[in-house]
Structures are given as C-alpha cells and as structure tokens.
Amino acid sequence: MSAPPNRFIEAPDIWPPPGTSAPETNMPSWGTTIWRGTRCICPRCAKAPIFNGYLKVHPVCSSCDAPLGDMPADDAPPYIAMFVILHFLAFIVVLIFRYGWQPSAYEYGAMLVALVGVCMVALRMAKGATIGILLKLGLKREVLN
Ligand SMILES: [Zn+2]
Structure with missing residues (x-):
C-alpha cells in the first residue's frame, strides 16, 4: 500500500509560478487586491468568495484556482483587527470619561x-485583506517534508 499523494508536491513554491506570463496569473493592483480581500471575495478574480464559512478559507478559488488556502495568514488578522478596533474603542472610552457619561448596565x-x-466583522475583513496581500506578494505556506 502506497502513501497517499501529497497535494503540495506539484504545487509551485511561490504564487504566481515563475515564468508564467499568462494574464490569468497576474494580480490586480495593491488597492484592488486589498479592497477585494476586505470584501471577502477572491483578491485575484473577484468572482468567488474567499471563505467557506466564517473564517475557513477555500483551498483554491473556485473561479481562477488561486491557492487561497495556502496563504499563511496565521496571527496577522487578529492583530490587525484589534489594532483598528481598539483605537476606536479607546476614543469612545475617552469621550465617556471626558463628558462624564455614566452608562447603565443595559447600555454597557x-x-x-x-x-x-464589530470585532467579528473586522476579523473576517482583516483575514481577507491579509490573504490578498499574501497572494499579491506570492508567499505560500512552507511545506515541510
Ligand atoms: Zn479567484
């Protein structure tokens, strides 16, 4: 009985593969890539969703075969989401103390x-944008054999 084939063996180490000049391997501009990622659609083709569920990423784009699942977003999306959300939260806390507003328990x-x-939405948007950035940079998850 032989071992099951490793699906990463045939995959190129970087995306898009070197030497490919076909238009379908080109990525759009940085702004377009990040904007599509924050909208949770494929950063490359904008024709298919990135996520299969809340944060589970499709292994490949169903429209253009971009390797969405091989992008190592890891801990970047939570850091980005916290960085943005906590700045807004700090502003609100400052306003509460500045004007002496004392919210009730229901308001809290x-x-x-x-x-x-807001955090859940921001996390999803940050993960989509991170996958777009990694796809644009051509950084795939390293496979250890
Ligand atoms: Zn696509």
Whole structure:
C-alpha cells in the first residue's frame, strides 16, 4: 500500500509560478487586491468568495484556482483587527470619561454586544485583506517534508 499523494508536491513554491506570463496569473493592483480581500471575495478574480464559512478559507478559488488556502495568514488578522478596533474603542472610552457619561448596565451590555459584532466583522475583513496581500506578494505556506 502506497502513501497517499501529497497535494503540495506539484504545487509551485511561490504564487504566481515563475515564468508564467499568462494574464490569468497576474494580480490586480495593491488597492484592488486589498479592497477585494476586505470584501471577502477572491483578491485575484473577484468572482468567488474567499471563505467557506466564517473564517475557513477555500483551498483554491473556485473561479481562477488561486491557492487561497495556502496563504499563511496565521496571527496577522487578529492583530490587525484589534489594532483598528481598539483605537476606536479607546476614543469612545475617552469621550465617556471626558463628558462624564455614566452608562447603565443595559447600555454597557448593548455596547459589549456591538463591540463583539464589530470585532467579528473586522476579523473576517482583516483575514481577507491579509490573504490578498499574501497572494499579491506570492508567499505560500512552507511545506515541510
Ligand atoms: Zn479567484
């Protein structure tokens, strides 16, 4: 009985593969790539979703075969989401203390629910943008054999 084939053996180490000049391997501009990523659609073709669920990434784009699942986003999306959200949160906290507003428990609860919702949306957008950046840079996950 032989070992199952490793699907990474045939895959190129960088994306797009070197020496390919076909238009379909070209990536759009940085702004377009990041904008498409934040909208959670394929940064390369904009015709298919990046995610299969909340944060699970499709292994390859169903439209253009871009290797979305091989992009090592790792911890970058939570850092980016926290960096952006916590700056807005700090601004709100400063306003609360500056004007002496004392929210009730229900208002704190509503703000907490809104904060969780905003964080969940921001995390998804940050992960899409990170995958777009990695795809544009051609950085694939390193495969250790
Ligand atoms: Zn695509």
